[in-house]
Amino acid sequence: MIPGKEAEKIPTPLTHMKCLKCGTVNSRPFKEGDYVFKEVEEKCPKCGHDKMRIIGIYVKEEKEKKKVKLF
């Protein structure tokens, strides 16, 4: 039994990180062990500082197709 297509997709959230030095916000796909407010040792893409803080983990909203909503 193969379930329908709509059951297949499991959304992967993005992890948003803020550089502790310059404040640049960067995002990448979620990795196991990430949690909000965790400090991770990852390089800032802008200034090269090696400490960033996770400020949010969430699934990006799919762009809604433009359709006229009556209600």
Place this chain on the structure above:
Amino acid sequence: MSWLFQFAGGQDLLSLLMSLLWFIFMLLFLIYPTFSQKIQLSYMLRDVEKKLLKLKYFRDEVRKRTINHLNKYSDGNIEVDKGVDRLLGSVVIEPIDRDPYGIMYKLEHIVNTWEETFENEVRALCPKADEKTVKTLTNLVEVARGLDYIYRIIRHYYLLGKKTANIYTVLQVQMILPQVMEIANAYRQSSYAFAQGQPIGDGVGVLAVAKLIDGMEKKTYEIAKDTVVQETFWNGRKILVLRAKGPGGAVGKPGEGVKKLIEAEGDKVKAVITIDAGLKLEGEESGKIIEGIGAAIGGIGVERYKIEEISKAKGIPLYAFVIYESIAEAITPMRENIAKAAEKVVEKVKRLILEKIDDGATVIVAGIGNTVGIGMT
């Protein structure tokens, strides 16, 4: 024979046969009035069966994921699959409500015992897991148990309907199946989120209070099981933030926490603000923030009862912020507009504190929800 030809319009043999066939067909409906219902029943059963197969697939997948995940923290001698199956079949028997006096405390007692037993069983299965992982694993098993229960209920009504050939039994289960399938799919995604430790939509209340006091100097201590208080001062007001301890998956005991805090702080507490995710109606936008009065807190009602009871006794007003989301959004990985709502609600809470709480007074801000994937600030 001629009369028969006359009946068929006096034409050839083929049209005679056709007419006869029609005649028999119509007779069938006449002498067997439930014939059409039987056809309908078989169609309905087939529809239910298809969805039931999908439910079974979901249940098996989630069960397998749970076992695989628990195996990572277990050692070779423990039969994890047998342990998980035992937990999936476990039940909680609600207290008798014919004599409702003191029922909330009986309910609390039973639920606490159950939670503790469940957690201890998971801990025994996974000796290598640390405390926060045990919490998340417990949630994972609970999700698998929920899905298993849904599957067994639907299977029960399907088989019952089939056995008794009762169209009304099948009709009822077919009617609710679309919503059930949506919830089942949400459970499936939720098990994935818990296995990975991703924040879920229900955690928005906790996320909001964490953001509220982020960067402030504070004192943190545990007040009830899995529940912590963070004390801080802001614009002359003492803010007591109550939340479940993260980033493991826990909801804590906010009711017990608020009760203990008010008992300790005495008359200085001037308001209790609760922030929680709430169920939206279809057509409403996710992440919409609603303000209200009362204790915004879901679950079986024990925690809400405690907050209402103590605040009534002390005459403390209850303010609530509810962030709308669907039932699926509440248990699946957090959506962008819900995460954004956490920031907006912080501003609203700050404004409320400045408006309603005098300088020097104390306010309790409780963030309600599952704290999986949300760390401490």
